[in-house]
Amino acid sequence: MSEHQDLVRLHGVNVSFGDNHVLQHVEMALHRGCITTLIGPNGAGKTTLVRVVLGLIEPDNGEVWRERALRIGYMPQKLHVDRTFPLTVERFLRTASINDRQALQAALADVGAEKLFKHSIHDLSGGEMQRVLLARALLRDPTLLVLDEPVQGVDINGQIELYDLIGRIRDRRGCGVLMISHDLHLVMAATDHVVCLNHHICCSGHPEQVSNDPSYQALFGKAGARALALYNHHHNHRHNAHGDVVPVKENQ
Numbered sequence: 586m587s588e589h590q591d592l593v594r595l596h597g598v599n600v601s602f603g604d605n606h607v608l609q610h611v612e613m614a615l616h617r618g619c620i621t622t623l624i625g626p627n628g629a630g631k632t633t634l635v636r637v638v639l640g641l642i643e644p645d646n647g648e649v650w651r652e653r654a655l656r657i658g659y660m661p662q663k664l665h666v667d668r669t670f671p672l673t674v675e676r677f678l679r680t681a682s683i684n685d686r687q688a689l690q691a692a693l694a695d696v697g698a699e700k701l702f703k704h705s706i707h708d709l710s711g712g713e714m715q716r717v718l719l720a721r722a723l724l725r726d727p728t729l730l731v732l733d734e735p736v737q738g739v740d741i742n743g744q745i746e747l748y749d750l751i752g753r754i755r756d757r758r759g760c761g762v763l764m765i766s767h768d769l770h771l772v773m774a775a776t777d778h779v780v781c782l783n784h785h786i787c788c789s790g791h792p793e794q795v796s797n798d799p800s801y802q803a804l805f806g807k808a809g810a811r812a813l814a815l816y817n818h819h820h821n822h823r824h825n826a827h828g829d830v831v832p833v834k835e836n837q
Contacts (some may be wrong), residue, residue, distance in 0.1 A: 591615070591650075592616060593649070594649070595612060596647055598634075598644045598646075598647035599646050599647055606784060611785065613786065617759060618759050619762070621776070621777065622765075629782050631782055632733075632765075657728075657729050658727030659733075660733060660735055661718065664714070672706045672707070673703055678693075680721075692720040692723045697750065701716075701717060714738075715737070719735065719747075728760050729761045730751075731765075777791070779791070
């Protein structure tokens with residue numbers, strides 16, 4: 586099966602909430618075997634776009650096409666569980682309506698967290714919690730994996746490990762990945778495609794390699810330089826309070 590097979594296509598998608606034009610004329614495709622990273626500032630419409638992809642929001646107009654056999658695994662940005670509610674990793678994974686113990690353990694093994702099976706959710710570190718959330722997303726054997734800020738609350742070394750893990754999962758399973766990032770500049774080097782969203786798609790393409798700046802290498806080391814990339818682009822427009830595009834002249 587071709588790794589370039591389309592899983593989801595958005596054509597001319599618009600979404601408004603009252604007078605707020607959140608998404609405007611969005612054109613985007615997600616492919617099997619491809620990691621797409623969605624970046625943009627707060628309020629840019631990233632969450633709304635993901636909800637359109639997931640089928641939770643119907644656009645005002647435009648078309649959304651999904652592969653007939655599409656299976657989506659979703660990893661939320663974070664999970665809050667009241668500490669007064671006892672919950673083990675095993676019981677949490679069963680909330681995905683999968684009760685096969687071997688399947689649950691296999692999903693944890695797939696993310697390198699098999700030793701956490703009987704641990705309390707409340708005792709997990711930030712990196713461990715993200716791996717458990719990722720394992721739950723994998724339980725449906727997804728053809729499209731949607732990850733909302735998958736390195737939230739994880740230190741730089743843990744981020745590199747999680748990004749490497751996501752790349753390996755893509756390679757093993759051949760699934761497509763849509764990854765949402767809050768950071769406008771730093772995205773993983775293994776990303777195949779970057780989409781910059783600010784109510785509309787400002788630009789998209791392959792990420793550029795991080796420059797060999799000595800200060801960056803000193804801060805993150807060679808592993809950080811290999812694992813992260815800097816995506817540079819120039820905006821020739823700005824947005825008004827409603828998110829509408831306003832052209833900017835060269836000398837402004």
